[in-house]
Amino acid sequence: MSGNQAPEFTWPDDDISRVPYQVYTDADIYAREQAQIFQGPTWNFLCLEAELPNPGDYKTTFVGEASIIVTRDDDGAINGLLNRCAHKGALVCYKPCGNTRHLTCVYHNWSYDLDGNLAAVAFSKGVGGQGGLPDDFETAGHGLQRLRIETYRGLIFGTFSDATPAFADYMGPKLLASIDRVLIKPLKVLGYHSQMLPNNWKLYAENTRDSYHASLLHVFHNTFGIVRPNMRGGVQIADSGWHHRSYAERVPAGDVEIDKEKVRSLKNQYSLDDVSLMEHVEELGDTVTNSIQTVFPSLVIQQILNALAVRQLVPRGPDRSELFWTILGFEDDDDALLELRLKVNNLVGPAGFVSMEDGLAGGLVQRGAVADPAARTVMPMGGPGIEPSVGSRVTEAAVRGFWKGWRECMGI
Amino acid sequence: MNTDQSLRLRIEDLFTDYVHTIDDDRLEEWPDYFTDAGRYRIITRENHERGLPAALIYCDGKGMLRDRISAMRKANVFDPQTYCHTGGAVQVVGADDDGIQVRSNFTVIRTLSDGAMSTFACGRYLDRITEEDGALKFAERTVVIDSRRVDTLLVIPL
Ligand SMILES: [Fe+2]
Numbered sequence: 001m002s003g004n005q006a007p008e009f010t011w012p013d014d015d016i017s018r019v020p021y022q023v024y025t026d027a028d029i030y031a032r033e034q035a036q037i038f039q040g041p042t043w044n045f046l047c048l049e050a051e052l053p054n055p056g057d058y059k060t061t062f063v064g065e066a067s068i069i070v071t072r073d074d075d076g077a078i079n080g081l082l083n084r085c086a087h088k089g090a091l092v093c094y095k096p097c098g099n100t101r102h103l104t105c106v107y108h109n110w111s112y113d114l115d116g117n118l119a120a121v122a123f124s125k126g127v128g129g130q131g132g133l134p135d136d137f138e139t140a141g142h143g144l145q146r147l148r149i150e151t152y153r154g155l156i157f158g159t160f161s162d163a164t165p166a167f168a169d170y171m172g173p174k175l176l177a178s179i180d181r182v183l184i185k186p187l188k189v190l191g192y193h194s195q196m197l198p199n200n201w202k203l204y205a206e207n208t209r210d211s212y213h214a215s216l217l218h219v220f221h222n223t224f225g226i227v228r229p230n231m232r233g234g235v236q237i238a239d240s241g242w243h244h245r246s247y248a249e250r251v252p253a254g255d256v257e258i259d260k261e262k263v264r265s266l267k268n269q270y271s272l273d274d275v276s277l278m279e280h281v282e283e284l285g286d287t288v289t290n291s292i293q294t295v296f297p298s299l300v301i302q303q304i305l306n307a308l309a310v311r312q313l314v315p316r317g318p319d320r321s322e323l324f325w326t327i328l329g330f331e332d333d334d335d336a337l338l339e340l341r342l343k344v345n346n347l348v349g350p351a352g353f354v355s356m357e358d359g360l361a362g363g364l365v366q367r368g369a370v371a372d373p374a375a376r377t378v379m380p381m382g383g384p385g386i387e388p389s390v391g392s393r394v395t396e397a398a399v400r401g402f403w404k405g406w407r408e409c410m411g412i
Numbered sequence: 413m414n415t416d417q418s419l420r421l422r423i424e425d426l427f428t429d430y431v432h433t434i435d436d437d438r439l440e441e442w443p444d445y446f447t448d449a450g451r452y453r454i455i456t457r458e459n460h461e462r463g464l465p466a467a468l469i470y471c472d473g474k475g476m477l478r479d480r481i482s483a484m485r486k487a488n489v490f491d492p493q494t495y496c497h498t499g500g501a502v503q504v505v506g507a508d509d510d511g512i513q514v515r516s517n518f519t520v521i522r523t524l525s526d527g528a529m530s531t532f533a534c535g536r537y538l539d540r541i542t543e544e545d546g547a548l549k550f551a552e553r554t555v556v557i558d559s560r561r562v563d564t565l566l567v568i569p570l
Binding site for chain 1: 454456459465467472473474475476478479486489491560561562565566567
């Protein structure tokens with residue numbers, strides 16, 4: 001280490017409710033995260049089985065900054081491969097998706113089968129007895145680097161690490177059950193878009209776990225008098241702290257004491273001209289209207305009324321990230337349910353009535369954080385630990401759970 | 413398609429008025445460019461070409477168009493910003509009982525309050541235009557944006 005290099009970052013104490021701003025801005029921390037979080041003992045969402053229905057189908061995706069190819073091979077198995085030619089390191093697949101027999105690097109035509117094994121090297125015997133591979137070159141050692149893969153309810157996850165526990169153990173029973181609750185049938189992709197966020201990836205990872213901000217930053221429901229007093233909800237947190245689920249449910253009006261203050265405040269509200277996007281077909285066997293679940297480090301599984309989606313978070317440098325939205329329905333949706341999903345989808349995404357502000361909020365923190373890297377955030381709500389919450393979502397426990405996971409992976 | 417020049421001029425006037433209404437922040441007038449049952453969608457080129465239906469914004473009827481503007485004015489929080497639309501390549505591609513089909517290109521430069529300018533969106537308008545009480549209106553306006561990627565958030569209609 002040279003004399004004028006900054007000392008390696010350390011967290012000053014055990015407190016996960018006080019986060020040093022440096023973690024949002026520091027290039028060294030960002031580089032360590034690639035190795036220790038994204039290529040560490042974590043399950044990273046890659047794509048959906050529904051996107052690879054046939055042998056030979058492939059799709060490219062990301063684990064952290066690393067480009068990954070996901071294929072379905074002739075045995076029907078899913079493979080996750082680092083998208084980097086064993087020869088010179090070029091991306092083997094530079095197209096987003098397709099169907100192919102071989103993965104062939106365009107640079108020098110090294111070709112891999114769908115499992116990532118090196119199948120052919122151009123001019124391997126040279127030309128006219130000159131050049132070519134040395135006799136002792138072993139193709140077996142020069143395939144594409146493989147990730148371990150697990151699929152769960154149509155979601156495909158990959159990990160670089162042998163230390164990552166089985167996916168079910170990684171999630172724990174409570175948060176596995178909440179995936180079961182939403183992904184009840186074969187999925188159908190309704191569309192894609194992405195959103196560039198002007199902030200470090202962790203600020204969005206925190207935002208999705210921050211149920212405290214929901215009604216404060218996103219005032220669409222309150223403004224138009226849509227939040228009924230008979231809503232209750234809670235926050236589930238994995239025992240590890242790493243993953244969470246925040247939910248709200250409709251309960252019969254007679255079951256709760258109606259808050260008269262709140263009802264009064266709902267008078268003289270603005271109203272919507274067309275409330276059809278607030279309709280809800282209860283298709284999941286309960287009365288839950290909102291369920292936002294995270295899988296550490298980079299996945300969000302969303303049910304907002306009948307709007308289903310997965311969101312994949314990809315870091316793009318210390319101060320930028322990209323959020324990939326895949327909008328979902330079920331294969332057996334009829335036309336009416338499809339139409340409803342498309343309307344409700346107005347609530348979410350980069351133009352969503354109750355989510356567009358998340359693009360703003362992270363950027364505001366990013367701009368504030370640069371002033372003093374050693375200063376710390378203050379997140380005391382429902383604190384200081386990672387206790388789940390029943391009946392209230394005014395808690396930052398799931399955010400603290402994220403930092404517990406982050407520190408464990410980073411060894412900080 | 414061979415189109416009566418006066419109709420073509422009226423279509424170009426409609427497009428011009430539409431973009432000035434947005435760029436001048438007279439958004440309360442924006443829904444009036446549509447018929448009562450008018451549909452408005454902003455969809456990525458990828459989704460459009462693959463036949464995937466999900467849109468970034470989907471308004472089915474004037475009520476939803478008005479709600480987009482009232483949400484923006486009264487509920488949504490965003491950095492102050494303005495658009496400058498430029499357009500062209502207007503092509504009348506067909507006409508039938510459901511209206512005149514027209515396609516055109518557009519670019520939107522977005523300027524934020526700190527002065528940052530960016531090419532926020534470019535792509536095509538795919539329109540179905542009908543005449544109502546002597547005025548041309550959009551029965552359908554599909555905004556196909558070339559990039560799948562939206563910078564930060566999309567609040568003002570394109
Ligand atoms: Fe939010």
